[in-house]
Amino acid sequence: MSGEIPGGVLAACDLDGTLIYSSAALHRAGHLPAPAHSGDALVCVEHYHTQPWSYLSARAARYATELARTALVVPATTRTPAQYARIQLPGPAPRYAVCSNGAHLLRDGVPDPGWHREIRRRVRASAAPLPEVCAYLQHALHPEWPITLRVAEQLFCYLVSSHGWSPPAAWIHDLTHWAQARGWALSATGRKVHLVPAALTKSAAITALAHRTQARLVLAAGDSLLDLDMLRQADAAIHPAHGELAAIGWSHPTVTRTRSRGIAAGAEILHWLRARATPQQ
Secondary structure: OHHHOHHHEEEEEOOEOOOEEEHHHHHHHOOOOOOOOOOOOEEEEEEEOOEEEEEEEHHHHHHHHHHHHHOEEEEEOOOOHHHHOOEOOOOOOOOEEEEHHHOEEEEOOEEOHHHHHHHHHHHHHHOOOHHHHHHHHHHHOOOOOOEEEEEEOOOEEEEEEOOOOOOOHHHHHHHHHHHHOOOEEEEEEOOEEEEEEOOOOHHHHHHHHHHHHOOOEEEEEOOOHHHHHHHHHOOEEEEOOOOHHHHOOOOEOOEEEOOOOOHHHHHHHHHHHHHHHOOOO
């Protein structure tokens, strides 16, 4: 399998908030479409119900295509396989992807059933059952809060709030401690609050894939607490100057932070990955 990796380099990349940005996120940041000839022009990479939904910059699209020539690019996302399938990144379609925060390891769009069974076994052995977590949330949520509870594949759950509103910080703090005591992890980014079993990680799937493909160098990029282990375990990694990790001031000796924020950070991340994946002359 080592021949599948150009140069033996694996580049694991979170998507939302790291490489790609939704229409809503761009609107909040005040990012307006630039002229088509500009490096900051937007390239749509996702449609939802026929509407344009997520973007990266033209510069980022060029870097992504170039990166695919020198590394095995592996999207690593909390999206389910169905949600991930809506995304069409520039360049050749990624051979591998990690979905549902590590519950699914896809090859050519097909999940590895053995990996999925193993992850479900780990979750059952170490975390409180999902129904217990959902029941607690239903009780803890104020009935007047503009927030919706959703469940992904009977694996984890997340809260989605209305635009311009987020749960109180003290409530998030208390919920984090409640979850940790039951083998769950919490991540709050934008309008979403994810509650995920601590045994369900992107890093476990990336480590397994790096072993299978005999990668000599693992690079990573991500913006949230759900990416932290993946960034820390990579040989070198980068996170944007916005997002959950930047907000808490997290740092690590092998992890770089971008200078730019927002959609410009996506281009900077891909440029950084490309530079480290390109063989030195």
